[in-house]
Amino acid sequence: xxxxxxxxxxxxxxxxxxxxxxxxxxxxxxxxxxxxxxxxxxxxxxxxxxxxxxxxxxxxxxxxxxxxxxxxxxxxxxxxxxxxxxxxxxxxxxxxxxxxxxxxxxxxxxxxxxxxxxxxxxxxxxxxxxxxxxxxxxxxxxxxxxxxxxxxxxxxxxxxxxxxxxxxxxxxxxxxxxxxxxxxxxxxxxxxxxxxxxxxxxxxxxxxxxxxxxxxxxxxxxxxxxxxxxxxxxxxxxxxxxxxxxxxxxxxxxxxxxxxxxxxxxxxxxxxxxxxxxxxxxxxxxxxxxxxxxxxxxxxxxxxxxxxxxxxxxxxxxxxxxxxxxxxxxxxxxxxxxxxxxxxxxxxxxxxxxxxxxxxxxxxxxxxxxxxxxxxxxxxxxxxxxxxxxxxxxxxxxxxxxxxxxxxxxxxxxxxxxxxxxxxxxxxx
Numbered sequence: 363x364x365x366x367x368x369x370x371x372x373x374x375x376x377x378x379x380x381x382x383x384x385x386x387x388x389x390x391x392x393x394x395x396x397x398x399x400x401x402x403x404x405x406x407x408x409x410x411x412x413x414x415x416x417x418x419x420x421x422x423x424x425x426x427x428x429x430x431x432x433x434x435x436x437x438x439x440x441x442x443x444x445x446x447x448x449x450x451x452x453x454x455x456x457x458x459x460x461x462x463x464x465x466x467x468x469x470x471x472x473x474x475x476x477x478x479x480x481x482x483x484x485x486x487x488x489x490x491x492x493x494x495x496x497x498x499x500x501x502x503x504x505x506x507x508x509x510x511x512x513x514x515x516x517x518x519x520x521x522x523x524x525x526x527x528x529x530x531x532x533x534x535x536x537x538x539x540x541x542x543x544x545x546x547x548x549x550x551x552x553x554x555x556x557x558x559x560x561x562x563x564x565x566x567x568x569x570x571x572x573x574x575x576x577x578x579x580x581x582x583x584x585x586x587x588x589x590x591x592x593x594x595x596x597x598x599x600x601x602x603x604x605x606x607x608x609x610x611x612x613x614x615x616x617x618x619x620x621x622x623x624x625x626x627x628x629x630x631x632x633x634x635x636x637x638x639x640x641x642x643x644x645x646x647x648x649x650x651x652x653x654x655x656x657x658x659x660x661x662x663x664x665x666x667x668x669x670x671x672x673x674x675x676x677x678x679x680x681x682x683x684x685x686x687x688x689x690x691x692x693x694x695x696x697x698x699x700x701x702x703x704x705x706x707x708x709x710x711x712x713x714x715x716x717x718x719x720x721x722x723x724x725x726x727x728x729x730x731x732x733x734x735x736x737x738x739x740x741x742x743x744x745x746x747x748x749x750x751x752x753x754x755x756x757x758x759x760x761x762x763x764x765x766x767x768x769x770x771x772x773x774x775x776x777x778x779x780x781x782x783x784x785x786x787x788x789x790x791x
Contacts, residue, residue, distance in 0.1 A: 381555030386581030408482025476689025543760030552578030
């Protein structure tokens with residue numbers, strides 16, 4: 363097959379109307395997707411996207427359009443046969459690279475295109491993405507990974523060694539996942555804009571449904587944070603996990619004081635306590651609030667930043683984002699880095715389609731990379747799944763293994779049409 367076009371759609375859902383997704387830094391998010399469709403001359407398409415929260419989505423769409431000439435006309439055999447080289451073709455363009463490199467809007471666009479190509483690859487193979495990756499040999503997986511700038515922390519031999527050590531036991535873990543699914547936690551009970559009674563009602567219902575891990579947003583003020591944490595802890599019980607998420611709202615010393623004040627509620631982690639780029643700040647916070655661990659990653663833009671956070675001991679949970687990073691290939695690099703440094707991966711999944719994406723990455727991580735479920739749990743947000751052709755499926759508080767070929771990333775054509783934002787219009791006007 364040849365790739366004949368890359369089509370884009372600016373998709374926006376008005377989630378701010380119900381305050382879904384609200385937090386201390388982002389009080390009124392409108393969950394959106396810069397959506398890419400990679401079309402071929404044989405009628406098979408790959409679908410991918412990058413998540414944004416409203417205004418600016420059109421900028422990412424424009425960046426996808428800028429990358430399209432690097433993709434159109436390529437033979438899929440060459441792309442699928444050399445996926446590492448394909449990604450370097452996008453990230454290494456000598457002029458487009460200037461507006462990154464490998465970060466910002468151009469990297470978000472790269473993720474949309476790369477993820478669409480992997481969706482196409484998995485459909486051609488007739489497998490869900492996680493299974494496509496699991497069935498690869500260690501050598502094939504490592505060939506997908508760009509070790510440039512991280513080989514001082516993870517060599518090719520080390521990456522191969524991590525994968526080879528689990529090769530003989532992959533089948534057993536795959537069977538376990540098919541039977542029991544992957545553990546999840548819910549963020550849907552604790553959005554910052556929700557009134558206390560709604561939080562109480564949602565938490566009570568979730569606990570009754572079998573959920574044992576919950577996340578709440580913090581960062582408005584100390585008294586409100588303590589009141590809401592006490593409320594939630596009361597509803598979920600002392601035996602449940604309670605995660606806190608500040609969404610970058612604090613400075614380093616402010617974060618230390620705030621987390622210490624909330625320690626009485628036994629938080630499982632504190633997420634994004636400060637700027638995602640401040641490695642030294644994360645390390646200082648981690649040392650000051652231990653044994654509470656630091657979680658971050660949804661705004662960590664590439665494998666080089668993760669190398670620093672992981673190798674320094676600054677974070678205790680790696681929350682990679684499937685489309686903040688440059689797509690599947692770079693996610694594989696971060697999974698291997700996290701395994702090298704013994705940090706559990708709990709991907710970020712708050713947003714359009716991120717649950718659909720990261721279920722595949724976590725399954726591959728457990729089956730082929732880490733082999734360990736300790737401290738591993740995937741975020742679940744109960745919004746917008748009805749717009750996907752193959753939405754996530756849950757059994758209690760576990761993700762069911764996806765079975766449909768592809769990356770679970772395809773949005774229904776009607777939803778693309780109904781929620782497409784017109785070019786040139788002003789969002790919110």
